[in-house]
Amino acid sequence: MGVPTIRINARSLAHNRHDTMPTRPSDITRYNGAAIALHWLIAALIVCGFYIGWIMTDIPGFTPTKLKYFSWHKWIGVTVFALAVLRVLWRATHRAPALDDATPGWQKAAAHLVHGVLYLLMLAIPLSGYFYTSAAGIPVVYLGIVPLPTFIGPDQALKATLRTVHVLLNYTLLALVAMHVLAALKHQFVDRDGLLARMVPFLKTRA
């Protein structure tokens, strides 16, 4: 796309006005190195954490492997939380590359909504797990070295509630990640609009 399409309509103007500070949207075509690194690191950790969480709860009874998986799962969760905090801070202090003006409004809205909820879940899921294990009376010792504080004591009723919350949030995450990935693939292989280059290193932007 050599020449940006200029469309004069209210929505486009509103969009541009919103996005003109401090740089014009067209100036940023991709996320910077820190944001890209955080995105992929967190994504990889979420996949590992989710997978371990999935299989560890299927192990019947009580085995050394299960205990190991529980610990690894918690360490991954704590790491995701810490990185997600950094990422939210990055996002709060930086501008995301603007979406193509040709993108339909509902798609922009959907993208922003999904991104927003993903940020929320990156924080909420580790927190729900953390409180769940606290309620179960088992504190977290990060990497088996650093004992982390507990904010709530053992509580059987709360434990059951937090377990449900943790599981439901994870299914929500699974659904949203599926949408996020499918949308990205659609942009890359159906629309062929180079959108993925915003977040994938070494990928060519179309602009």
Add this chain to the structure above:
Amino acid sequence: MNARDSDRMRTTMKTTRYHFHHFARRAALAGLAAFSLFGASLAHADVDLARSSVVATTKQMNVPVDGKFKKFSAQLNFDPAKPTAGNANVSIDTASYDLGADDYNKQAQGKEWFDSAAFPNATFVSSAIAPAGGNQYKVTGKLTIKGKSQTVVVPVVIASQGATQTFDGSLPIKRTQFDVGTGEWKDTSVVADEVVIKFHLVSTKK
């Protein structure tokens, strides 16, 4: 068998019978004495379960996990004026170990851990009490878990308030010495060998 042999045998049997009678009488007397002693200790210093606690803390992947023994009994006889004359007899119901989740509790009662069906109680029987300065004492005794006994020295802080005595202390033990955690659990990199037994016993003289 010749006549001499059968003669000797009859004599032996008679002697045995005599010995048995003698033993039975002495046993009955000893039993009576033990019963009255037991009764006396019950009346004087039985532990108050509601105000007492026995907690065994394991480390799983370096995470301290507390489990409470909900049922135990103890006879504690201690006179600060004559500390060395005191004694302690503690019996803990291993099936009452509560980790906060039913499936974990069942696991703890299983063969690999406490094997509660075969070894329902873990016991501590004191053999000597030595003052260790102030209200601290070192109580030597035999700790038996899962049929395995070890002589241990337990540091105990004893406080008396009126008719109430409290006994506080903690004892690190090695679970593998008692065969607690067999099979794949022998691997101490997941559940550490060291287990700390922490107790707070309250007894009231009546």
